[in-house]
Amino acid sequence: xxxxxxxxxxxxxxxxxxxxxxxxxxxxxxxxxxxxxxxxxxxxxxxxxxxxxxxxxxxxxxxxxxxxxxxxxxxxxxxxxxxxxxxxxxxxxxxxxxxxxxxxxxxxxxxxxxxxxxxxxxxxxxxxxxxxxxxxxxxxxxxxxxxxxxxxxxxxxxxxxxxxxxxxxxxxxxxxxxxxxxxxxxxxxxxxxxxxxxxxxxxxxxxxxxxx
Amino acid sequence: xxxxxxxxxxxxxxxxxxxxxxxxxxxxxxxxxxxxxxxxxxxxxxxxxxxxxxxxxxxxxxxxxxxxxxxxxxxxxxxxxxxxxxxxxxxxxxxxxxxxxxxxxxxxxxxxxxxxxxxxxxxxxxxxxxxxxxxxxxxxxxxxxxxxxxxxxxxxxxxxxxxxxxxxxxxxxxxxxxxxxxxxxxxxxxxxxxxxxxxxxxxxxxxxxxxxxxxxxxxxxxxxxxxxxxxxxxxxxxxxxxxxxxxxxxxxxxxxxxxxxxxxxxxxxxxxxxxxxxxxxxxxxxxxxxxxxxxxxxxxxxxxxxxxxxxxxxxxxxxxxxxxxxxxxxxxxxxxxxxxxxxxxxxxxxxxxxxxxxxxxxxxxxxxx
Numbered sequence: 233x234x235x236x237x238x239x240x241x242x243x244x245x246x247x248x249x250x251x252x253x254x255x256x257x258x259x260x261x262x263x264x265x266x267x268x269x270x271x272x273x274x275x276x277x278x279x280x281x282x283x284x285x286x287x288x289x290x291x292x293x294x295x296x297x298x299x300x301x302x303x304x305x306x307x308x309x310x311x312x313x314x315x316x317x318x319x320x321x322x323x324x325x326x327x328x329x330x331x332x333x334x335x336x337x338x339x340x341x342x343x344x345x346x347x348x349x350x351x352x353x354x355x356x357x358x359x360x361x362x363x364x365x366x367x368x369x370x371x372x373x374x375x376x377x378x379x380x381x382x383x384x385x386x387x388x389x390x391x392x393x394x395x396x397x398x399x400x401x402x403x404x405x406x407x408x409x410x411x412x413x414x415x416x417x418x419x420x421x422x423x424x425x426x427x428x429x430x431x432x433x434x435x436x437x438x439x440x441x442x443x444x
Numbered sequence: 445x446x447x448x449x450x451x452x453x454x455x456x457x458x459x460x461x462x463x464x465x466x467x468x469x470x471x472x473x474x475x476x477x478x479x480x481x482x483x484x485x486x487x488x489x490x491x492x493x494x495x496x497x498x499x500x501x502x503x504x505x506x507x508x509x510x511x512x513x514x515x516x517x518x519x520x521x522x523x524x525x526x527x528x529x530x531x532x533x534x535x536x537x538x539x540x541x542x543x544x545x546x547x548x549x550x551x552x553x554x555x556x557x558x559x560x561x562x563x564x565x566x567x568x569x570x571x572x573x574x575x576x577x578x579x580x581x582x583x584x585x586x587x588x589x590x591x592x593x594x595x596x597x598x599x600x601x602x603x604x605x606x607x608x609x610x611x612x613x614x615x616x617x618x619x620x621x622x623x624x625x626x627x628x629x630x631x632x633x634x635x636x637x638x639x640x641x642x643x644x645x646x647x648x649x650x651x652x653x654x655x656x657x658x659x660x661x662x663x664x665x666x667x668x669x670x671x672x673x674x675x676x677x678x679x680x681x682x683x684x685x686x687x688x689x690x691x692x693x694x695x696x697x698x699x700x701x702x703x704x705x706x707x708x709x710x711x712x713x714x715x716x717x718x719x720x721x722x723x724x725x726x727x728x729x730x731x732x733x734x735x736x737x738x739x740x741x742x743x744x745x746x747x748x749x750x751x752x753x754x755x756x757x758x759x760x761x762x763x764x765x766x767x768x769x770x771x772x773x774x775x776x777x778x779x780x781x782x783x784x785x786x787x788x789x790x791x792x793x794x795x796x797x798x799x800x801x802x803x804x805x806x807x808x809x810x811x812x813x
Contacts, residue, residue, distance in 0.1 A: 243625060287673040289621035296622065329546055329557040332617050379753055379791045380492065380554045408670070408706070409754050 233260070233269045236301070240273035241280075243293025245300055252304040262308035266345065270305075274298050274343035278428040288336070291427075295339035302342065316345045318438040321363045321401075322373040323351030325384045330377035333407055336427035337373050344431050346438075357384070357391035364397050371402045371434045374420075379409040386418040393419065402437050404430055461524035464807075468526040469599070475746055475781040476699060476723065483810045484772050486803065487527035487727075487748060487785040492555070492792030493799065494519035502792050503548040506533060506556055506582075509589040517598065523803045526783070531589040532603025534663055534705075537613040537638070538562065540581030541572070555789070563615035566623075566630045572614075574641050577648045590653060599659055602649040606664030606702070607684040608672075610638035617666060624676050631680060639688040646692050655696030661703065665788075668706035674714065682714045689719050701725040701748070705788055708732060716740040723780045729787040730755075734774035747778045748785040756798055757791035764798045768805035776809070 233255060239248050255265055277294040280286035286294075320341050324334045331353050338348050349367050351359060364372055372392070376382040385405055392398050404422040405415050406429075415423035424430035461467075465482045466474065474481045492502040494515040505512040509531065516529035533556045539545040544560035563569055577583055586602065593600045605613065611634045612620050623631040646660055667681045689700060699721040706729050708715065720726060724745040728737045730752035737747050751771050756764055768784065775782035784806060790799065 245626075287669070287676070288617070288671050289624045289673075289676060292618055292621050293625045327554045329559055335618065378554060379757055379788075380793070383793070411754070414754075414758065 233265065236265070236269050237273045237276075240270060240294055240297050240301070241276055243290060243297050245293065245297045248297050248301050249304050252301045256304070256308065262305050262312060263314045266302075266305055266309065266314070270298060270301055271343065271345055274340075277343075278340065278431065282426070282428050288332075291336065292339075295336070295343060298343045299339065316347045317435065318370040319347045319349065319367055320371045320373060320434055321349045321351060321360070321367055321369040322375070323355035323360060323363075324353040324375045324377075325381055325388065326354055326356045327384060328376050328378055328381035329353045330375075333375040333377060333427070334373075337375065337406065337424075337430050340427040340431040341373075341434055344435055346434060357388045360388050361391050361395050361397065364392060364401055365395070369401055370437060371404060373424075373430055373434075374403070374405045376405075376407040376410065382407060382409050382414070385420065389419045402433075404433055406430055464524070468520070468524070468528070472526055472528075472599070472783075475783065478723075478781065481811060484776055484806055485526035485783045486806045487783050488523075488525050488790050488799070488802070489527070489786045489788065490519065490790040490799075491516070491533075493790045493794055496792055497522070497796070501548075501550060502554070503550060505531075506547050507549075507585075509585045509592060513589060513592045513596070517596070523799065525803055525806075527785075528599040528601070529589075529593065530601045530603050530661065531586055532661060532663065534605060534609065534665055535613055536582075536603075536605050537610040537641070540575050540583060540641075541614055542575070543614070545581075558613050558616075561614060561616050561619075563619075563634065566627060569615075569630050569634050569637075572634070572637055574637065574644060577641075577645045583645065587648075587652065590649065594653060600649075600653045600657055601659040601661055601701075602646060603661040603663070604642050604645060606662045606667060606681075607635050607638045607642065607688060608667040608681045609664050610642065611635050612666040614638065617671065621672070624672065624680060628680075632684075635680060635684045639684045642688055643691050646697070647695060650695045650697065656698060658697055659699050659701055660692055660697050661701045663703040663705060665703075665705035667704075667711065668708050669710045670707045674710035677711045678714050681711075682717065686718045693719060693721060698722055699724060701727060703727040704732075705729050706731055709736065712736060712740045720745050725783065727785050731787075734771065734778075738775070738778045742778045742780060744780060746781040746783060747775055748783040749775070749787060751784065751786045751802065753786050753788045753791060756786060756802065757794045759798070761795070761797050761801045765801040765805050768802045769809060772805065772809045776811075 236251050281291050338350050341348050374385050402421040405420045406424040412423045422433045471481050471485050491505045495502050495505045497519045498515045500515050513529045535556045535558045538558035541562040543562035545556050546559045547556045548554050590600050725748050726741045726745045728749035730750045
């Protein structure tokens with residue numbers, strides 16, 4: 233399964249679906265492919281990103297390869313009743329149409345075995361609340377790229393608190409204009425300087441739990 | 445919508461600001477000429493803030509050249525800072541090439557952003573034509589704005605993006621990043637098209653207003669190291685950006701203000717190879733140390749920066765004042781000159797007192813002529 237690992241790390245998308253299919257045909261267990269190859273390979277990619285050896289282009293091609301590999305595995309994983317790391321809800325806040333940060337977080341969480349509900353961009357506080365009520369995630373991620381839209385994150389946290397949902401979901405925030413102080417000020421649980429930090433935080437609270 | 449809208453008859457002629465010895469235009473001209481100045485100039489990069497300051501919605505600075513000009517000029521006169529009105533936004537190019545840009549409307553407070561890119565595939569790159577710089581997208585409004593700059597005798601500028609940010613605005617950052625790795629020729633072709641378009645627009649401005657007094661502003665946030673590696677910057681951005689600057693300067697333009705936004709430390713060795721003019725102005729974000737910028741560019745360029753915009757919008761007034769003073773002290777002895785500038789656009793909802801404190805810091809650090 234080394235070849236599959238290298239394809240993820242190098243971002244080789246062409247042929248990856250065939251490679252996964254080949255391994256399944258050889259009798260490899262879907263859960264093993266996910267947990268012993270795909271997730272560790274994405275972890276390596278994440279490490280290279282955090283060390284400053286990989287940047288967005290490398291992260292994106294690896295994540296794309298990972299997603300295509302996962303698409304082949306998902307039906308098998310479902311058949312086997314293999315649960316993921318948990319469920320996450322992610323969106324870019326109201327007034328902000330930038331999606332790169334959010335998309336990277338989605339890819340990183342999926343690469344770590346999370347089921348991700350992607351709300352898209354320009355997401356209102358009401359929509360975040362509704363999504364948390366419906367999907368019962370263990371973590372909710374908000375992204376904002378603009379200093380003009382980051383203020384709406386406070387409204388979202390307040391809405392989640394008011395709906396009595398904060399005890400069941402951790403709120404993480406990220407985006408270029410944010411910092412740890414701001415996250416604390418608005419009542420968020422975590423500020424992630426990049427998508428890998430967000431993924432690691434989600435993992436830390438997952439601890440093997442899974443969403444209902 | 446506000447009912448107390450300002451009109452052009454509200455504009456007074458420029459005089460000296462409370463006890464100063466130079467007007468803003470004299471001060472900026474002196475910095476560019478390497479002459480003595482009474483104090484460090486301040487460029488606050490304030491568009492939305494200016495609109496709200498005079499009772500306009502933020503949307504007005506993008507949709508209405510006259511209101512945009514009035515709002516900025518009145519705010520400049522009120523606070524006595526030195527950046528003349530300008531018109532631009534980082535999402536430039538999407539609309540001009542046939543895509544769709546979301547411009548703020550009503551009382552919504554945000555900058556324009558790209559929502560539908562004109563380039564969706566490699567085939568789109570191959571067949572992408574250059575838009576007419578007189579008619580495409582928001583360029584007619586930009587031309588109208590520059591005519592106001594000329595009529596009023598304030599600095600004439602054209603604000604565009606750098607080659608990489610324009611390419612991002614044509615196809616989206618994810619697609620371009622993937623092309624850098626998997627389709628480098630396509631990426632290069634798109635960057636070349638971006639450079640050609642920027643040159644077309646600058647050429648039109650030089651023909652319309654003359655090159656000598658024209659300030660060309662090129663904003664390049666997308667090429668930051670939070671997006672691409674210095675290796676990709678060297679291979680893809682540097683050749684196109686350098687050639688573009690050379691061609692702009694060949695038109696007779698004297699000064700390029702290059703806003704290299706965000707985390708660009710690893711790109712600095714390459715940016716320093718890009719000619720900026722005589723002198724150019726290099727605007728840095730708070731992620732770049734002033735000392736590093738002076739080392740890289742200080743012999744050829746005026747350094748502008750690097751007051752953190754998040755701080756301006758969120759910190760206490762005293763913190764803003766102290767940080768502004770620290771920026772001034774760090775930059776004021778740059779060999780070719782220094783302009784205090786915010787790292788990026790002053791947030792529209794910046795507390796006015798915070799904004800005042802930056803201006804106070806500038807005046808508390810007067811030079812002694």
